[in-house]
Each structure stands twice: as C-alpha cells, then as structure tokens.
Amino acid sequence: MAKRKDGLERKAALLEAATQVFxxxxxxxxxxxDICTAxxxxxxxxxxxxxxxxxxxxxxxxxxxxxxxxxxxxxxGLPADAGPEEALKSFIRSMLNKVLGAGxxxxxxxxxxxxxxxxxxxxxxxxxxxxxxxxKRVMRIIRQLLGSEATDQQIAFCAMSVVHxxxxxAFKKGKLPPELVQMDKAELIDRLIxxxxxxxxAGITAVKTQIEQAQSGDERVAK
Amino acid sequence: MAKRKDGLERKAALLEAATQVFxxxxxxxxxxxDICTAxxxxxxxxxxxxxxxxxxxxxxxxxxxxxxxxxxxxxxGLPADAGPEEALKSFIRSMLNKVLGAGxxxxxxxxxxxxxxxxxxxxxxxxxxxxxxxxKRVMRIIRQLLGSEATDQQIAFCAMSVVHxxxxxAFKKGKLPPELVQMDKAELIDRLIxxxxxxxxAGITAVKTQIEQAQSGDERVAK
Amino acid sequence: MAKRKDGLERKAALLEAATQVFxxxxxxxxxxxDICTAxxxxxxxxxxxxxxxxxxxxxxxxxxxxxxxxxxxxxxGLPADAGPEEALKSFIRSMLNKVLGAGxxxxxxxxxxxxxxxxxxxxxxxxxxxxxxxxKRVMRIIRQLLGSEATDQQIAFCAMSVVHxxxxxAFKKGKLPPELVQMDKAELIDRLIxxxxxxxxAGITAVKTQIEQAQSGDERVAK
Amino acid sequence: MAKRKDGLERKAALLEAATQVFxxxxxxxxxxxDICTAxxxxxxxxxxxxxxxxxxxxxxxxxxxxxxxxxxxxxxGLPADAGPEEALKSFIRSMLNKVLGAGxxxxxxxxxxxxxxxxxxxxxxxxxxxxxxxxKRVMRIIRQLLGSEATDQQIAFCAMSVVHxxxxxAFKKGKLPPELVQMDKAELIDRLIxxxxxxxxAGITAVKTQIEQAQSGDERVAK
DNA sequence: AATGAATGAGCCTTCATTCAT
DNA sequence: GATGAATGAAGGCTCATTCAT
Numbered sequence: 065m066a067k068r069k070d071g072l073e074r075k076a077a078l079l080e081a082a083t084q085v086f087x088x089x090x091x092x093x094x095x096x097x098d099i100c101t102a103x104x105x106x107x108x109x110x111x112x113x114x115x116x117x118x119x120x121x122x123x124x125x126x127x128x129x130x131x132x133x134x135x136x137x138x139x140x141g142l143p144a145d146a147g148p149e150e151a152l153k154s155f156i157r158s159m160l161n162k163v164l165g166a167g168x169x170x171x172x173x174x175x176x177x178x179x180x181x182x183x184x185x186x187x188x189x190x191x192x193x194x195x196x197x198x199x200k201r202v203m204r205i206i207r208q209l210l211g212s213e214a215t216d217q218q219i220a221f222c223a224m225s226v227v228h229x230x231x232x233x234a235f236k237k238g239k240l241p242p243e244l245v246q247m248d249k250a251e252l253i254d255r256l257i258x259x260x261x262x263x264x265x266a267g268i269t270a271v272k273t274q275i276e277q278a279q280s281g282d283e284r285v286a287k
Numbered sequence: 288m289a290k291r292k293d294g295l296e297r298k299a300a301l302l303e304a305a306t307q308v309f310x311x312x313x314x315x316x317x318x319x320x321d322i323c324t325a326x327x328x329x330x331x332x333x334x335x336x337x338x339x340x341x342x343x344x345x346x347x348x349x350x351x352x353x354x355x356x357x358x359x360x361x362x363x364g365l366p367a368d369a370g371p372e373e374a375l376k377s378f379i380r381s382m383l384n385k386v387l388g389a390g391x392x393x394x395x396x397x398x399x400x401x402x403x404x405x406x407x408x409x410x411x412x413x414x415x416x417x418x419x420x421x422x423k424r425v426m427r428i429i430r431q432l433l434g435s436e437a438t439d440q441q442i443a444f445c446a447m448s449v450v451h452x453x454x455x456x457a458f459k460k461g462k463l464p465p466e467l468v469q470m471d472k473a474e475l476i477d478r479l480i481x482x483x484x485x486x487x488x489a490g491i492t493a494v495k496t497q498i499e500q501a502q503s504g505d506e507r508v509a510k
Numbered sequence: 511m512a513k514r515k516d517g518l519e520r521k522a523a524l525l526e527a528a529t530q531v532f533x534x535x536x537x538x539x540x541x542x543x544d545i546c547t548a549x550x551x552x553x554x555x556x557x558x559x560x561x562x563x564x565x566x567x568x569x570x571x572x573x574x575x576x577x578x579x580x581x582x583x584x585x586x587g588l589p590a591d592a593g594p595e596e597a598l599k600s601f602i603r604s605m606l607n608k609v610l611g612a613g614x615x616x617x618x619x620x621x622x623x624x625x626x627x628x629x630x631x632x633x634x635x636x637x638x639x640x641x642x643x644x645x646k647r648v649m650r651i652i653r654q655l656l657g658s659e660a661t662d663q664q665i666a667f668c669a670m671s672v673v674h675x676x677x678x679x680a681f682k683k684g685k686l687p688p689e690l691v692q693m694d695k696a697e698l699i700d701r702l703i704x705x706x707x708x709x710x711x712a713g714i715t716a717v718k719t720q721i722e723q724a725q726s727g728d729e730r731v732a733k
Numbered sequence: 734m735a736k737r738k739d740g741l742e743r744k745a746a747l748l749e750a751a752t753q754v755f756x757x758x759x760x761x762x763x764x765x766x767d768i769c770t771a772x773x774x775x776x777x778x779x780x781x782x783x784x785x786x787x788x789x790x791x792x793x794x795x796x797x798x799x800x801x802x803x804x805x806x807x808x809x810g811l812p813a814d815a816g817p818e819e820a821l822k823s824f825i826r827s828m829l830n831k832v833l834g835a836g837x838x839x840x841x842x843x844x845x846x847x848x849x850x851x852x853x854x855x856x857x858x859x860x861x862x863x864x865x866x867x868x869k870r871v872m873r874i875i876r877q878l879l880g881s882e883a884t885d886q887q888i889a890f891c892a893m894s895v896v897h898x899x900x901x902x903a904f905k906k907g908k909l910p911p912e913l914v915q916m917d918k919a920e921l922i923d924r925l926i927x928x929x930x931x932x933x934x935a936g937i938t939a940v941k942t943q944i945e946q947a948q949s950g951d952e953r954v955a956k
Numbered sequence: 957a958a959t960g961a962a963t964g965a966g967c968c969t970t971c972a973t974t975c976a977t
Numbered sequence: 978g979a980t981g982a983a984t985g986a987a988g989g990c991t992c993a994t995t996c997a998t
Contacts, residue, residue, distance in 0.1 A: 536761075538759070538761030538762060539761060645910070662912045663912050663913070663924075665912075666910055666912035666913060667924070667925070667928045667932075668928075668932070670898070670901060670902070670910075671898050671928070671929065671932050673901070674897045674898050674900070674901025674902070675893070675894050675897050675898060677897070677901055678893060678896070678897025678900055678901060679893075679897075687868070687889055687893075689885045689886050689888075689889040690886070690889060701886075701890070702890070705890045705891075705894070705940070706894065708936070708939050708940060708943065709890075709891070709894050709933075709936030709937075709939060709940065710932075710936065711939070712935040712936045712938065712939030713931070713932030713933065713935045713936045714932075715935065716931050716932060716934070716935030717928070717931065717932065720931065
C-alpha cells in the first residue's frame with residue numbers, strides 16, 4: 065500500500081502480520097510468503113528488514129511480550145500501600161490479561177505457549193529476561209503471604225499453582241469449554257480474576273496453616 | 288506370538304520411535320528420515336504402514352494417550368467407598384503421572400503440550416474423545432465437593448484450577464525452576480500431589496463458602 | 511533415460527555432465543539445474559547423490575584429476591634405464607596431454623586453471639595431494655639435469671619454467687593463436703612436446719653452465 | 734581540479750574498490766554491495782555510474798590493463814639501439830611486473846588469470862585489443878632472434894614458451910612454492926627476470942640451431 | 957509384502973536492479 | 978544528479994511422497 069515512507073512503516077506492518085501468523089500457525093508452519101502476503105509485501109522483505117525468519121520471530125516475541133508487559137504491568141492499578149492480597153490479585157489480573165487480553169496483545173499468550181512446547185533456541189535469552197522479573201514478583205508476594213517460615217520450595221509450589229492457573233488459559237479462543245464459550249471475554253477475565261484470587265488465597269492460607277502446624281509440632285517435640 | 292520381524296513388529300517399532308522423536312522435536316521438525324533411522328527401517332516404511340506422516344502422528348498421539356490412561360487411570364488405587372477428597376487426590380495423581388511420569392508414558396505430556404500450542408486439525412477428534420471422560424470425571428468430583436447449589440460455571444472454574452495446576456508441569460525436564468531441578472522426579476511428583484491436593488481442596492472450600500454466603504445473603508434479601 | 515538401474519549409473523551421468531558444465535562455466539556460474547538438465551535428471555538429484563553442489567564439484571575434480579593421472583602418468587612409456595632427458599620429455603608429454611588431451615580428460619586442465627584463478631576452499635587438500643607427487647617428480651628430474659651443485663631455488667625456477675610452459679596451454683580450444691588453430695590437436699601436442707623439450711633442455715643446460723662458471727669463479731677467488 | 738566529491742571522484746573510487754574486490758573474489762563472488770561498501774558509496778551507485786555489474790567489470794579490466802601497460806611498457810628502459818636480447822629481457826621484465834608487480838597494478842595479473850579460466854564474453858574484444866600489441870612485439874623480437882628462416886609456427890612456439898613462463902606466476906602470494914615464499918617480492922621479480930631471460934635465450938638459440946641444421950640438411954639433400 | 961531409488965514441490969535466502977524521492 | 982528503499986527472479990537445498998522392483 066503505502067510506499068517510500070521511511071522503511072519503518074513497512075517494517076511495522078510486517079511485524080504485525082508476523083505476530084498474527086506466527087500465533088496462528090507457529091514458527092515452522094509459517095512461511096515467509098504467508099507473512100509477506102498478509103503484509104501486502106514481497107517475499108524478500110522479511111530478509112530485507114529483519115535479516116532472517118528467525119530474527120523476525122525474535123522481534124515478534126520481544127515486541128509482543130514488551131507490549132503485554134507495558135499494557136498490563138504486574139502491579140496494574142495497585143496502590144503503594146496495598147497488602148499482599150491486593151498485590152496477588154493485581155498479579156493475576158496482569159497475567160490473565162496478557163494471556164487472554166484483547167487485540168494483538170493476546171498473541172503473546174499463544175506464542176508463549178507455543179514456545180513452551182517447541183522452544184526455539186534463539187529465544188532462550190529473551191524469555192529468561194522477560195520471565196525473570198515476573199517470577200521474582202510472584203515469589204515475593206507469596207513469601208509475604210506465607211510468612212518467613214516458608215521454604216523456597218513451598219513458595220515455588222504456590223507460585224506454580226497461581227501461575228499455572230492463569231497460563232492454562234492460553235488457549236485458542238474457540239477451544240474454551242462449553243460452559244464458558246458464550247461469555248463476553250472482558251467479563252470472563254473479570255470473573256476469572258475473582259475466582260483465581262479467591263481460590264489461590266485459600267490455597268496459600270492452607271499451606272501457611274500447614275507450615276505453622278508443622279512448626280508448632282516441631283517445637284513441642286523440641287521441648 | 289511368532290517372534291519373527293513381521294509387519295506388526297515393524298509397525299510397532301516405528302510407532303515407538305515416532306513417539307520419542309515427535310515428543311523431542313515436534314511434528315514439523317521431525318523428518319520421516321529421523322523416525323525411520325531411529326526405528327532401523329527404510330524411508331518408505333512410514334508411508335507404507337501409516338499412509339502419511341500426519342496419520343503416523345495421529346497414531347502416536349492416540350497410542351500415547353491410551354497408554355497413559357491405561358497406566359494411570361483417574362481412579363488410580365481408589366477404594367469404591369472413598370469420599371470426594373480422596374477421589375480428587377487420585378485424579379491429581381493420575382494427571383501428574385501422565386504429564387511428568389516416567390518412561391515412554393511421559394511423552395504424552397509433552398505431545399499434549401505441543402498440541403495445545405499448535406493444534407493439528409486432524410487430531411481434534413481424538414483429543415475430544417480422550418479428554419471428554421477425564422473432564423466429566425473431574426466435574427463430577429468437584430460437584431460433589433461444592434454441593435448441589437454450585438453452578439456449572441463455578442464447577443468449570445474450579446475444574447480448571449485443578450487441571451491447570453497439573454498440566455502446567457508438562458515442561459521439559461531441563462526447564463524446571465531452580466528450586467525443583469535437583470529433586471528426584473518420583474519424589475517431586477509425590478510432593479506435588481500433596482501440594483496440589485491441599486491447595487485445591489482449600490480453594491474449592493473457599494468457593495463453597497462463598498456460594499453459601501451468597502445464598503444466605505439472597506435468602507435474607509428474599510425475606 | 512535409464513531408470514531404476516542401481517543408482518550408480520545416474521550418479522555417473524551426473525558426474526560426467528557436471529565435469530563438462532563446470533569446465534565450461536566454472537563453479538559459480540554453473541547452476542545445479544544446468545547439470546541436471548544436461549544429465550536428464552531432476553534438480554534434486556545432485557543433492558541426493560552428492561550431498562551438495564560443492565561436494566559434487568569436489569567429486570568432479572577428484573575424478574577428473576585421477577583419470578588424467580591414470581591415462582597420462584608422468585613416466586608415460588619411459589624405459590627404466592632412461593636418462594633424465596628422456597624422463598623430462600615424458601613428464602612434458604604427460605602434462606600436455608593432461609591439459610590439452612582428448613575427450614573428457616581435457617577438462618582437468620580447464621578446471622585446474624579455473625581453480626588457480628578462483629580457488630575453492632574445499633579443494634585445497636585434493637589439489638595438494640594431486641599436485642604434490644607431480645611436483646616432486648619434476649624437481650627430481652631437474653636436479654639430475656642440473657647436477658648436485660644446484661640450489662633448491664635454481665631447481666624451483668627451472669621446474670616452473672617447464673611446468674608453466676605446459677600449463678599455459680590450458681586454454682579453451684577456440685582461444686589458440688591463429689598460427690595454431692588449424693592444426694590437428696594430436697599433431698599439435700606432438701610438436702609441442704618436441705618444442706618444449708628442446709627449449710627446456712637448452713634452458714636447463716644454460717642454467718647448469720652458469721652454475722659451473724660461478725663455481726669455478728669461486729674456486730679461483732678461493733685460491 | 735576542484736576537490737569536492739563530484740561524480741568523477743565517486744566513479745574513480747568505485748573503480749578502485751571494484752578492482753581490488755574483483756581481484757580478490759572474482760566476478761561472481763563479488764557483490765555490488767561489497768564494492769559499494771568498500772567505496773563508501775550506496776548500493777545504487779554502481780548501476781548509476783557504470784550501468785551494470787558487467788560493465789563495471791569491463792571498466793575495471795580495461796583500466797587495470799591500461800595502467801599496467803602504462804607503468805610497465807614492453808620496452809621499459811630500453812635504449813633505441815639495443816639488440817633483441819636486451820629487448821627480450823625488457824619484455825620479460827614488463828610482463829613479470831604486470832603479473833607480480835606491487836600495488837594496485839598487480840591486480841591486473843590476478844584478473845587476467847581469472848579471465849583465462851572463466852572468460853567473460855563481453856571482455857573478449859577488450860582483451861584482444863590489449864593483448865594484440867604485446868603479442869606482436871614478442872613475435873617480432875623472437876623473429877629477430879631466430880633469423881629469417883624461422884616459420885610462424887616456430888616463432889609462435891617460442892613466444893608461448895616465453896609468455897607462459899611469465900604468466901604462470903600470476904598466482905596469489907600465498908600460493909608460491911616453499912622455496913620462494915620467504916623471498917622479498919622485488920628480489921623475486923629481479924631473479925625471475927634473470928632466470929627467464931637466460932632460460933629463454935638458450936631455448937631460442939637451441940631452436941635456431943635446429944632450424945639451421947634442418948636447413949643445411951635440406952641443402953645437402955638438394956645437392 | 958517391502959524397499960531403495962528417485963522426484964516434484966516448496967522454502968529460505970541472495971542480489972542485481974529499479975523506483976520514488 | 979544521487980540515493981535509500983524495495984523487489985523480482987533465481988538458486989541451493991530439504992523432504993514427504995511415489996515408483997519400480
């Protein structure tokens with residue numbers, strides 16, 4: 065369409081098209097021709113702008129993740145003095161929006177999921193950088209909730225319980241179970257936030273109780 | 288029972304080799320040559336015995352899932368008169384073993400995960416058939432735990448919380464977080480069963496409490 | 511044409527076609543399609559039989575050189591008790607035939623010449639192996655002719671004079687100067703053998719004389 | 734004489750860069766991007782200034798040869814009354830310098846050699862024009878040395894012996910045989926001039942003697 | 957029945973060239 | 978006049994599949 069702009073427009077169009085196509089078909093099943101057709105460009109343009117199919121993929125991933133993070137930060141709308149319960153809810157809100165969120169950002173979830181199944185060597189670094197801070201945040205929140213007596217393993221288990229509940233929704237839209245398909249997506253996300261927060265806080269509390277019981281048991285034994 | 292290398296034995300060898308290679312590299316990155324080499328067979332054998340690469344993939348998936356189901360049925364070691372709490376624990380044990388379990392059956396988890404990311408059209412039917420009964424079972428268990436007042440959506444949400452906690456572990460070994468990598472896998476599974484059961488029962492109870500409160504609130508309003 | 515033989519026939523046909531086309535157009539300007547068309551084969555066959563274009567090139571080179579060496583060994587028709595003059599003539603005959611010789615073997619010369627201009631990395635070893643023995647032989651013959659007082663450098667210079675006289679003829683047929691184009695090739699080769707032998711023996715003798723004079727001068731000085 | 738970077742200067746820079754790169758990598762392996770990068774120019778400049786890659790190549794060849802001819806003319810430093818022996822030595826000096834000479838002019842030899850291996854149709858004319866005078870000169874010198882009884886073919890053979898001895902050295906530096914690599918290039922050229930002159934004069938004399946003997950034999954037969 | 961030989965379709969990439977500015 | 982942007986054409990290579998035996 066637009067021609068001779070300054071090269072950035074074409075590049076952006078390719079990136080957007082690639083994000084969609086990669087999310088739909090995955091890395092291997094996507095051909096450069098697919099992307100270029102979708103972007104109304106020619107088959108040489110991907111290599112011209114990005115160097116190679118792999119580098120385009122890396123660019124897509126980086127961009128998708130950064131966009132998602134910018135739009136749905138883990139402390140989304142969280143007051144500074146909020147307690148860990150509120151922080152957890154914010155975290156869950158952020159994750160669910162990343163995974164199920166509207167528009168192009170929703171692709172991040174799909175791409176992430178695909179990467180889990182068929183990791184692309186070149187992206188390990190990117191993922192580590194992107195996932196690291198998120199992981200740290202949830203660990204810290206849960207540590208606050210569990211108390212100082214919790215072991216790293218117990219924290220890790222709880223973190224997984226929370227994260228997996230959210231990540232598991234990184235499905236294609238059409239694949240939701242029959243009870244949920246007919247819901248509006250925004251409403252679905254809101255309800256899921258409430259559910260997962262309730263469910264998880266209860267779970268974490270149960271783990272905390274177990275820790276305390278074990279400890280008081282130990283103390284009694286120690287006497 | 289004849290022990291000569293007849294057609295069926297070849298076919299089985301191909302199926303086994305394909306299961307491994309597909310689980311390692313995914314559908315696209317696996318070549319027929321890879322599989323045939325691993326099975327000490329010739330390049331034409333896949334098409335000869337299975338018709339095509341895709342049909343072989345379907346066969347692998349079916350077989351892997353059926354094997355996993357046979358080895359780790361959802362009511363694994365469950366007494367007939369057990370309560371829903373016991374049933375839930377059995378269900379969790381079954382899922383975790385499918386996903387993280389030892390030997391060839393562990394492949395089911397990897398393949399399943401890959402399928403989530405890049406669903407193969409032809410396999411939708413197989414998965415629906417395989418997943419249907421499992422889904423029904425967990426729904427029934429949770430309905431028992433939540434009580435008759437729970438809506439389908441509430442049950443579905445809780446089911447997801449449980450299932451996703453298990454499915455999320457369908458990672459490659461090397462990708463586990465640092466807190467867990469050094470654990471023996473059998474021990475890891477055992478601990479996870481305990482954790483997820485504890486966590487989920489607490490969560491489900493919280494949901495049940497909420498339902499009851501809402502209901503008593505309604506009643507009060509009705510007065 | 512011939513199909514389903516045993517794979518070797520096709521391979522040989524490709525090798526022959528490749529020898530011609532590479533000799534005509536050089537490595538870079540030759541496309542796999544060119545070769546396959548010339549061999550009545552399909553574009554995938556080169557990779558099927560040889561692995562890559564480069565490996566085919568290496569095979570062509572090896573084969574061409576081995577054939578030339580087998581057909582025109584450096585001691586072609588040389589009696590055991592022949593003197594170094596006869597040996598030199600045999601050597602020259604062998605080189606000229608390799609470079610200008612009839613049939614497919616003549617390609618060796620062209621390919622060699624092209625390699626001189628645009629060396630292909632992968633072939634260095636092959637060339638070293640092939641050229642080494644030839645070089646040793648001519649050095650030995652010339653050492654005999656020059657006498658024991660000759661330095662390595664003097665021998666190397668004379669060897670170059672002989673070899674370059676022969677190698678220089680590695681032209682395309684149509685490129686011979688007007689005085690020689692109309693000659694029958696076999697006769698041309700015969701005459702060139704006589705000429706280069708006469709010319710070179712005289713040159714070598716002159717170098718020898720120079721060495722002797724220098725030496726006697728040295729002796730006189732020493733007195 | 735204006736010093737601003739106008740069109741001609743750009744063009745000259747491209748020509749110089751192209752001469753180097755073509756000499757290093759040959760026509761096919763050189764990309765227009767290579768040349769433009771080396772000349773600090775843009776990718777369109779080659780086509781803009783020279784029309785096409787091929788035309789640039791022709792320009793490079795013409796320029797390189799003309800430069801070499803200007804710097805090392807065949808009668809380099811030759812007194813007007815010099816005999817044919819001196820003339821031959823000058824000719825050899827000129828050729829060796831063209832082929833092995835220092836600086837950019839040495840490229841002529843490499844390019845020439847590459848052209849021998851992979852002649853470019855479009856350049857045939859240029860080469861014929863450039864080579865014609867040189868060829869005439871060496872033929873005339875040798876005719877003087879051989880005497881009036883020599884046939885054109887005998888002269889052509891001797892000319893080839895001389896020219897090929899020089900042209901054969903058109904190798905890359907790193908490819909010289911072990912006896913010569915350690916020498917300083919200027920010294921190597923000087924020694925080669927002496928060697929080839931000595932060697933060739935002796936060879937030519939031998940041919941002359943043969944002619945005279947054959948003639949006296951003929952005369953005797955005629956009696 | 958079973959297999960090695962052979963192939964056609966398609967993919968990623970390169971690059972000389974053209975175009976709009 | 979001069980240049981960065983953009984592209985069409987083609988090349989090497991892979992691989993699932995077919996074919997002759």
